[in-house]
Amino acid sequence: MIKVKTEQEVLLMRQAGKVAAAARRLAGEMATVGATTQSIDKRVHDFILSQGAEPSFLGYNEYPASICISINEQVIHGIPSSRKLVPGDLVSIDIGATKGGFVGDCAATFVVGEGSPKAMRLVEVTKQCFFEGLKFAKVGYRVSDISRAIQKYAEKNGYSVVREYVGHGVGSKVHEPPEVPNYVERPRRKPDPRLMPGMTLAVEPMINAGGAAIRVLDDGWTVITADGECSAHYENTILITKGEPEILTADEEDS
Ligand code: MF3
Ligand code: CO
Numbered sequence: 364m365i366k367v368k369t370e371q372e373v374l375l376m377r378q379a380g381k382v383a384a385a386a387r388r389l390a391g392e393m394a395t396v397g398a399t400t401q402s403i404d405k406r407v408h409d410f411i412l413s414q415g416a417e418p419s420f421l422g423y424n425e426y427p428a429s430i431c432i433s434i435n436e437q438v439i440h441g442i443p444s445s446r447k448l449v450p451g452d453l454v455s456i457d458i459g460a461t462k463g464g465f466v467g468d469c470a471a472t473f474v475v476g477e478g479s480p481k482a483m484r485l486v487e488v489t490k491q492c493f494f495e496g497l498k499f500a501k502v503g504y505r506v507s508d509i510s511r512a513i514q515k516y517a518e519k520n521g522y523s524v525v526r527e528y529v530g531h532g533v534g535s536k537v538h539e540p541p542e543v544p545n546y547v548e549r550p551r552r553k554p555d556p557r558l559m560p561g562m563t564l565a566v567e568p569m570i571n572a573g574g575a576a577i578r579v580l581d582d583g584w585t586v587i588t589a590d591g592e593c594s595a596h597y598e599n600t601i602l603i604t605k606g607e608p609e610i611l612t613a614d615e616e617d618s
Contacts, residue, residue, distance in 0.1 A: 365532060365540050367561035373602060375463040376534070376563055380600050380611030382414040382460040383467030388614060390430065390456045394473040397447055400432040403456070404443035411460050419459030419466045419537050426584065431457040431470075438525055438569055438577055438586040438594040439470075450476035453486070455596040459537055468533050468565045469612035470598035482593065485572050488520045489595035492545070492568035500558065500566065500601055500608040507547050507555045513568050514546045523575035525594070528586065530567040533600050545569065558603045563611065567598030 368376060386407050393403045408429035411418050418429035426440075433441035433455040434448075441455070448454060457470035472486045495516040499508035517524050530543030541556045545568045571577075573592030580587060588594050602609040 365556055365559075365562060366534050367559055368534060368563055368602075369561070372465065372534070373561070373563075375465040376467065376600070376602065376611055379416065379460055379462040379465045380467035380469075380613075382411060382416045382462055383458050383469045383600070384612040384614055385414070386410055386458045386460060387456065387469050387471055387612070390458065391471060391473045394448060394454045394456065394475055396450055396476050399445050399447050400434075400441070400443040401445055403432060404428050404430050407458060414460070414462070416460040416462035419461045419468065420457075423537060431455075433457075433585070433594070433596065435593050436588045436591045438571070438588060439528060439596055440584040440586050442582060442584055448475045451478060451482065453478070453482050453593050453595060455594070457596065457598065464535055466533050466535070466537050466600075467612050468537060468598060468600050470567060470596045472595040472597065481572070485522070485570065485593055485595045488517065488522060489568055489570040490597045492516050492570060493566055493597045493599060496566050496568070497601065497608055497610075500564070500603060502558055502560060502603065502605060505555045505557050506541055506543055507551070509566060510544045511547045517545070517568065517570050523571045523573070525569040525571060525577055526575060527577055528569060530565050530598070533563055533565045560603055560605050562603040563600060564603070565598055565600050567596065569594065569596050
């Protein structure tokens with residue numbers, strides 16, 4: 364069942380979203396040459412607590428850290444470690460913050476130091492995939508309209524879309540119905556809900572420079588591209604309204 368949030372719940376979602384967005388910004392600022400991914404995790408963990416919130420991912424399905432940091436061919440769910448970032452690394456950082464019982468979930472990919480044009484293009488197209496999807500995050504459309512817009516934009520740019528992991532409803536839990544895929548299944552076989560005011564969704568394109576295939580490393584978490592090509596991720600928690608969607612994890616830069 365898809366939970367439509369009350370006005371009061373939306374207020375709480377907004378607060379959680381603000382914390383998650385600020386944490387994403389902080390993490391991006393820390394993604395510099397020589398930084399370990401653990402140091403970013405620790406700093407973000409402490410920041411989230413300082414905001415009266417909790418890192419939503421810590422302990423979620425026994426996930427061992429506060430944030431996911433996925434480098435280069437890693438798609439998502441990379442575990443922070445003593446690995447040091449080097450120039451040109453493509454660093455995808457995914458953060459959840461729970462405040463007042465509600466979750467803000469967001470992610471972005473950053474380039475360490477001076478990125479190659481190839482890396483920068485992947486990052487920009489992935490972010491734009493989110494905004495292409497957002498155009499359909501309105502009453503009168505269905506979830507698949509968001510999915511289709513994301514897939515179209517990614518593939519038009521020569522990239523491919525990860526199938527095994529999808530966006531999702533978000534609220535008092537990190538993952539709620541519905542699934543929000545970044546591709547459209549043909550023939551359509553899964554439920555394809557109509558968008559309603561008060562729905563809160565995490566829309567999160569995961570875009571591969573090469574093929575769509577992925578596999579999971581032996582750590583049980585880290586998802587990598589099968590062909591070793593780079594991957595990028597961009598995610599916001601959004602609210603469906605009677606009018607334009609509201610980005611609950613908006614970066615000040617985009618607003
Ligand atoms: N960030 C993921 C998502 O957006 C969830 C993280 S899973 C965790 O769906 F286990 F790492 F927490
Ligand atoms: Co998510």
